[in-house]
Amino acid sequence: MLPIRDCVQQTLGYVPGEQPQTTDYIKLNTNENPYAPPDEIFNNLGEELKKVRLYPDPVSTHLRKAAGEIFGVSHEQILAGNGSDDILNIALRTFVNPGETIAFLEPTYSLYETIARVHGAKITTVPTNDKFELDRPLICPEAKLIFLASPNPPLGKHLNRQYLQETCKKASGVVLIDEAYVDFSDEDHWDFIKQYNNVIISRTMSKSYSLAGIRVGFGISSPEIIEEMNKVRDSYNLDRIAQTLASKCFKFQDSFQEIWGKVRATRNRLIASLRNLDFLVFDSDSNFVFASPQWLEASELYSQLKERKVLVRYFKNPRINNYVRITVGTDAEIDRLLEVIEQLKNG
Ligand SMILES: Cc1ncc(COP(=O)(O)O)c(C=O)c1O
Numbered sequence: 001m002l003p004i005r006d007c008v009q010q011t012l013g014y015v016p017g018e019q020p021q022t023t024d025y026i027k028l029n030t031n032e033n034p035y036a037p038p039d040e041i042f043n044n045l046g047e048e049l050k051k052v053r054l055y056p057d058p059v060s061t062h063l064r065k066a067a068g069e070i071f072g073v074s075h076e077q078i079l080a081g082n083g084s085d086d087i088l089n090i091a092l093r094t095f096v097n098p099g100e101t102i103a104f105l106e107p108t109y110s111l112y113e114t115i116a117r118v119h120g121a122k123i124t125t126v127p128t129n130d131k132f133e134l135d136r137p138l139i140c141p142e143a144k145l146i147f148l149a150s151p152n153p154p155l156g157k158h159l160n161r162q163y164l165q166e167t168c169k170k171a172s173g174v175v176l177i178d179e180a181y182v183d184f185s186d187e188d189h190w191d192f193i194k195q196y197n198n199v200i201i202s203r204t205m206s207k208s209y210s211l212a213g214i215r216v217g218f219g220i221s222s223p224e225i226i227e228e229m230n231k232v233r234d235s236y237n238l239d240r241i242a243q244t245l246a247s248k249c250f251k252f253q254d255s256f257q258e259i260w261g262k263v264r265a266t267r268n269r270l271i272a273s274l275r276n277l278d279f280l281v282f283d284s285d286s287n288f289v290f291a292s293p294q295w296l297e298a299s300e301l302y303s304q305l306k307e308r309k310v311l312v313r314y315f316k317n318p319r320i321n322n323y324v325r326i327t328v329g330t331d332a333e334i335d336r337l338l339e340v341i342e343q344l345k346n347g
Pocket of ligand 1: 030031082083084085086109149153178180203204205206212215216217
């Protein structure tokens with residue numbers, strides 16, 4: 001028998017959205033950005049590629065400085081991660097001993113549960129209300145770490161700010177606010193890291209900066225917290241190409257803001273159109289919407305769309321199994337989605 005840890009044996013592992021091996025799908029299932037980053041970021045990449053013999057900067061200095069300018073904080077307050085998933089894992093390993101408690105909402109980003117299980121942490125889940133909202137502060141005195149995504153999947157709406165604030169104030173451990181989708185919204189939580197000494201914000205370049213394929217994320221907090229987390233990360237956790245491309249992206253803030261505006265406009269049109277097609281749809285602060293067809297089982301809608309080469313995300317979990325999550329694509333992609341839905345509805 002192999003000495004596999006019980007907590008690993010008892011975990012299914014994270015189930016990501018499908019990445020089809022053919023290109024004939026309209027892919028609206030994993031919240032990627034439908035627009036490519038500016039071509040200029042690839043200029044002179046050959047020079048960097050020729051250096052692959054050498055290890056990359058272990059602490060991503062240039063990238064952290066570029067990020068710090070955009071975020072308005074010192075690079076000493078930033079830890080770079082191999083995607084923000086890396087930051088979540090590092091936080092877990094920095095603050096929670098196996099057997100100690102981590103808390104998060106239900107439903108939320110499903111990776112929280114996977115990494116907590118693999119770590120052997122005790123998990124406390126706090127249910128959202130029937131509108132999937134946080135309707136009181138999350139109080140869990142034994143939690144060493146609380147993960148709260150705002151905007152929170154699968155709805156994509158920001159959590160109530162006042163309850164979030166009270167959560168941070170009353171927490172005896174650390175609170176990580178996962179802002180993966182924040183650039184598609186009007187709010188952020190930068191003020192929290194100034195106000196509370198137990199808060200970490202995580203950010204990703206996978207969604208708003210169109211870099212899901214190279215895995216870059218950040219943890220932002222006090223220099224003291226970042227110093228501890230820095231001891232836990234893999235020695236060279238971001239490769240050379242990721243550091244170079246991500247640093248360059250921050251020089252094109254105007255182009256990205258234009259992209260975010262386009263995504264938001266398409267999102268609002270998608271929400272209105274789905275409501276016209278008799279879907280229950282929640283408002284969204286993200287690049288995806290969460291919607292329930294009132295005339296067909298969501299699982300059936302998912303399958304019918306997939307047959308017609310449109311991929312959306314469907315979750316079997318009991319609380320959300322009558323919804324689909326739809327990533328905001330280009331206008332043309334969303335037109336096609338709506339066309340297919342209309343055909344299905346009209347039989
Ligand atoms: C809430 C949330 N946090 C973090 C991530 C992971 O982002 P990254 O690609 O930076 O690991 C996702 C990805 O879907 C997400 O939905």
